[in-house]
Amino acid sequence: MDIVADDVGDVRFQLQIAEATTQSLRLDEIVVASSSSIEDTHHFQNLRELLAKYHPHRKDNDTSPVPLFAMCEQVEQLWALISLSRMVYTDRYHPGVAARIFDVPMQTVTFRKQSVKLEGLMMLSNWSAAEMRESNREAFGLLEGVLREIHTTKETT
Numbered sequence: 767m768d769i770v771a772d773d774v775g776d777v778r779f780q781l782q783i784a785e786a787t788t789q790s791l792r793l794d795e796i797v798v799a800s801s802s803s804i805e806d807t808h809h810f811q812n813l814r815e816l817l818a819k820y821h822p823h824r825k826d827n828d829t830s831p832v833p834l835f836a837m838c839e840q841v842e843q844l845w846a847l848i849s850l851s852r853m854v855y856t857d858r859y860h861p862g863v864a865a866r867i868f869d870v871p872m873q874t875v876t877f878r879k880q881s882v883k884l885e886g887l888m889m890l891s892n893w894s895a896a897e898m899r900e901s902n903r904e905a906f907g908l909l910e911g912v913l914r915e916i917h918t919t920k921e922t923t
Contacts, residue, residue: 769816777817781855781875789855789873793817797851799836801844810835862891867902869895 770780770790778790779798798813800806814835838844845864848854854865854872865872874888890898 769813783855783873783875791855797834797836797847799838799844799847801838801841803837807837810837859886863898866890866893866898867895 769777771777776792778792779796781789781791783789798810800810836847838847841860844861845868848861848864848870849868851865851870854861854870855875856862856865856872857875862872862874872891874891893901
């Protein structure tokens with residue numbers, strides 16, 4: 767994610783969607799959100815400082831667009847925000863899953879450390895919300911079976 771000024775001077779967020787593809791978003795159309803303050807507080811601060819370079823003399827009553835930064839204290843707050851969104855851009859797996867569950871269009875943002883998970887997430891992006899819920903039920907059923915088998919094995923040994 768980067769902050770850039772376009773050819774008419776409007777400041778925008780620029781996202782790397784694929785290796786050679788970027789997408790530019792107006793600042794007043796986005797919310798930058800996280801439920802992980804440990805990883806993202808520093809990142810949010812860097813973005814605010816970068817934004818300040820484009821608005822060095824910004825006053826409190828300035829009406830030019832700025833992004834909203836939302837540090838959600840609970841994951842449920844992030845899921846609520848996702849459920850109200852028109853589009854989700856993410857470099858993380860679980861917000862993408864939440865977007866699919868709420869039937870909100872989503873796009874992964876290129877981030878090398880998360881690439882394997884995000885490639886799988888992009889495959890899931892074609893699933894309907896009902897297909898995603900059914901897959902979750904099936905996965906939890908398999909997990910429950912494994913846990914029951916472990917429990918039974920421990921009781922017999």
